[in-house]
Amino acid sequence: MNVEQAVRDSAVRRIAYSILAGAVRGRRERGGDWGEAVLAEFAETTGDAEAVRWAAGGLRTVWRERRARRRELPRIVRIRRRAVLVVLIGLLAGLVVNRFVLTVGRVWSGSMETSYLIGDRYVVDLAAFRLTGVHRGDVVEFTMPGTDRLVIKRVIGLPGDTVECRDGRVRLNGAPLDEAYLSPDPDLSHTADCAATTVPPHRLYLLGDHRIVSEDSRTYGPVDEHALRGRILLRF
Structure with missing residues (x-):
């Protein structure tokens, strides 16, 4: 029986x-x-099950044969191949992490001063926040509504919260919000009045820490959670 027939x-x-x-x-x-x-003896197998078992055994044979050939190579060649493999695996892992797990961003505006200054870099969590959710006080990176610009702001209100700006402060659900992260300089932290807003489901009320210059939810309203790219873990 020839291979073609088998x-x-x-x-x-x-x-x-x-x-x-x-x-x-x-x-x-x-x-x-x-x-x-x-491969030549594959034709001697009968039935699907035996063919699969023979192929599986053949794969193990091929792996052992290639391993034996590698051992015959000069030691320096084997070391170089392993080094190249390690570098390639490292590059691939880095690309995967940067694309799906963690990445680095940069601050391009002063809307988060003094917590984040222009030119600061920060690490963005791209994945875990989707499992844990975000919390009040978190700093998030998102696409600003109506633009394709990535910006960072602080989460002030979650779905169901009522946010209002009055007397230079933010009120959350009727009570003044303690914002220890703001600068003590009133020129940076004073919050202009804004109408009371109840945050709809699947949206977040976001403000910049530099309240005088920040363009945020006071301007474009609560932001859709789907616009979030990630949560900021640290700056450097």
């Missing part, structure tokens, strides 16, 4: 043979001696 029997056998052939030969016309021997 792999014609079923889709399972064809897939098993294709996987084994790819492992043995890759892009070459011929693989190693052990792998080619296993």
Whole structure:
């Protein structure tokens, strides 16, 4: 029975043979001696289950054969290959982390002074905050409504909270809000009056710490939670 006849029997056998052939030969016309021997005997298998078992055993054989060939390489070549592999894995891990877990941002405006100064860099949590949620006092990065600009502001009101600015201070649910993070300089921390707003579901009331210059929820209203990119963990 030739190989063409053997792999014609079923889709399972064809897939098993294709996987084994790819492992043995890759892009070459011929693989190693052990792998080619296993591949040549594939036609002797009968039934789907035996074909799958033979392919699995063949993959282990190919792995052992390649490992044996690597051991025959000069030590310096093996060290270089491992070093390249470590660098590639590190780069890939870094890209994944930067894209989906943590990244670095930069402050481009003075709306969060003195907590965050122009030019400061900060680390953004891109993932964990989606599981834990955000809390009052957290600083978040988000896309400013009506623009494509990423900015940072502080969470003041959560869904269901009523936020009002009166007598230079923020009132949360009717009580003055203790904001120890604000600058003692009234030129930075004085909050202009704003109408009482009850935060709708899935939205957040956000303010900058430099209340005189900050453009925030007093201007564009509560921000959709989906506009958040991440929560700031630290600055440096």
